[in-house]
Amino acid sequence: MTNRGKTKITRSAANAGQTTRGAVANKRAKHDNTSNCPEQVSGDASETSLLRAEVESLRGALEEERRMNKLLISQNTSTYYASPLATLQHPRCSTIPVHGSPAQHCAEIITQAEQLDFKPRLNTSSYVNVVSEPEERDVMLLGLQVNIADQTVYPASFALHNNVVNMVASLWNCPRPDDFEEYGCYAGAGTVGSTEACLLAGLALKLRWMAWYARNLDVSHKDVRALQPNIVISTLFQAAWEKLFKYMGVEPKFISPKLDSPFISGKEVADACDEKTIGVVCIMGNHYGGHYDPVWEVDSALKGLNERMGWQIGIHVDAASGGFIAPFQPELPAWDFRLESVLSISASGHKFGASCIGTGWLVLRQRKDLGEHIAISVSYLGGKADSYTLNFSRPASGIYVQYYKFLRLGMSGYQALCDNMMANAKVIRDALSAMTHSSGRPRFQILDAGDTCCLPVVAARLNPELHLPYDDIDLQHALAEAHW
Numbered sequence: 001m002t003n004r005g006k007t008k009i010t011r012s013a014a015n016a017g018q019t020t021r022g023a024v025a026n027k028r029a030k031h032d033n034t035s036n037c038p039e040q041v042s043g044d045a046s047e048t049s050l051l052r053a054e055v056e057s058l059r060g061a062l063e064e065e066r067r068m069n070k071l072l073i074s075q076n077t078s079t080y081y082a083s084p085l086a087t088l089q090h091p092r093c094s095t096i097p098v099h100g101s102p103a104q105h106c107a108e109i110i111t112q113a114e115q116l117d118f119k120p121r122l123n124t125s126s127y128v129n130v131v132s133e134p135e136e137r138d139v140m141l142l143g144l145q146v147n148i149a150d151q152t153v154y155p156a157s158f159a160l161h162n163n164v165v166n167m168v169a170s171l172w173n174c175p176r177p178d179d180f181e182e183y184g185c186y187a188g189a190g191t192v193g194s195t196e197a198c199l200l201a202g203l204a205l206k207l208r209w210m211a212w213y214a215r216n217l218d219v220s221h222k223d224v225r226a227l228q229p230n231i232v233i234s235t236l237f238q239a240a241w242e243k244l245f246k247y248m249g250v251e252p253k254f255i256s257p258k259l260d261s262p263f264i265s266g267k268e269v270a271d272a273c274d275e276k277t278i279g280v281v282c283i284m285g286n287h288y289g290g291h292y293d294p295v296w297e298v299d300s301a302l303k304g305l306n307e308r309m310g311w312q313i314g315i316h317v318d319a320a321s322g323g324f325i326a327p328f329q330p331e332l333p334a335w336d337f338r339l340e341s342v343l344s345i346s347a348s349g350h351k352f353g354a355s356c357i358g359t360g361w362l363v364l365r366q367r368k369d370l371g372e373h374i375a376i377s378v379s380y381l382g383g384k385a386d387s388y389t390l391n392f393s394r395p396a397s398g399i400y401v402q403y404y405k406f407l408r409l410g411m412s413g414y415q416a417l418c419d420n421m422m423a424n425a426k427v428i429r430d431a432l433s434a435m436t437h438s439s440g441r442p443r444f445q446i447l448d449a450g451d452t453c454c455l456p457v458v459a460a461r462l463n464p465e466l467h468l469p470y471d472d473i474d475l476q477h478a479l480a481e482a483h484w
């Protein structure tokens with residue numbers, strides 16, 4: 001860099017010398033009155049202004065060169081804070097900078113932005129895992145450079161993906177499909193998060209319903225397309241489902257649970273279904289209080305209904321949070337693929353899956369009349385694979401880290417995590433329950449599902465019977481002052 005700069009400056013100085021000589025010659029010509037030739041005078045004058053302009057532009061170039069050199073030298077040798085970059089207003093810049101900067105300085109600018117975030121470990125309401133081990137972070141970085149969309153370049157990483165899908169499918173007791181050997185895996189996919197998994201599941205249900213409707217009611221596919229199908233779901237749905245309603249043209253048929261029973265019932269589901277129902281969503285752990293929708297009850301209600309009406313309505317279990325908790329609660333009735341109506345299950349890896357990278361998992365009961373509706377077949381180097389994701393390109397880090405976590409924790413590790421979290425939730429819940437107001441009445445009303453068969457969460461609100469002069473939001477602000 002310094003050498004290049006030097007050479008340039010030397011060349012510029014040589015140019016400047018030439019120019020000076022030219023200018024002096026010009027001056028002499030101006031004072032030489034012996035020449036009367038008008039052509040020559042005007043020729044000299046235009047030459048003068050040309051040379052002046054050249055001097056100006058060279059002076060400007062030299063100045064710019066000096067400035068850049070100063071910038072480059074100081075950037076390369078000094079800390080970010082001693083460099084000219086420290087005086088620039090980065091958050092406001094809306095265009096890509098003209099010149100690059102040293103790696104350390106770029107990282108510093110991003111770190112500064114990140115510092116303005118809250119402390120994720122003190123966030124009490126996100127459901128997102130925020131701790132990681134050094135080796136896990138190494139694996140994460142490795143995966144960041146792998147674009148898992150390309151199965152030809154990364155066949156080993158894709159095999160790893162399939163392996164994780166198989167592990168998740170086994171965890172949820174998915175029956176092994178007949179075509180397992182052909183594909184080497186269950187029908188399923190790693191996704192960006194539960195949202196993508198829910199959208200894919202919803203789409204599979206919609207396309208399955210369209211085929212069924214056309215076949216059974218003898219309607220053309222074109223006419224079926226004009227119909228508005230619906231999906232039965234609790235109003236405690238997570239915003240992911242709003243995307244399905246909007247993006248995929250599926251009308252929600254809501255069941256509104258009550259405060260003291262925040263889950264759907266088999267009867268409510270049966271009453272809500274009709275021949276345009278593509279499926280029923282059971283939420284395994286709503287994000288308000290962590291209650292589970294009773295999938296087992298919905299399963300038997302749907303079996304009866306389908307038998308009576310000749311329908312084939314099935315269930316998608318949105319186990320974003322419960323997917324890696326429910327399998328470790330043996331007191332829970334069967335909630336997964338052991339139930340015949342369960343067609344698909346999704347979960348987030350970054351919630352209780354123990355990964356801190358946004359990841360989702362979708363498992364479909366089978367390819368036939370389900371997975372195949374959303375599968376894009378990709379053939380590569382003589383192999384055959386299905387792609388189930390909404391987009392192709394994505395880093396492999398989420399898959400790598402999920403695999404790392406399965407290997408690292410094992411079933412006993414996940415069991416211990418689940419038990420510890422349930423026990424810790426109980427301590428906090430019991431403490432909140434024991435707190436009283438000066439009137440002797442409980443200070444809090446507990447809103448979560450308690451100690452068993454639910455997510456390890458604590459949800460409470462200030463006891464409304466106390467008619468306090470402050471509300472829950474005030475309490476939250478007070479906690480935030482201590483950075484919670």
Ligand SMILES: *Cc1c(COP(=O)(O)O)cnc(C)c1O
Nearest residue numbers: 193194195238240287320321348
């Ligand atoms: C968190 C959550 C989602 C969305 O999950 P992402 O992984 O953030 O996309 C969907 N459904 C439920 C029940 C959730 O708790």
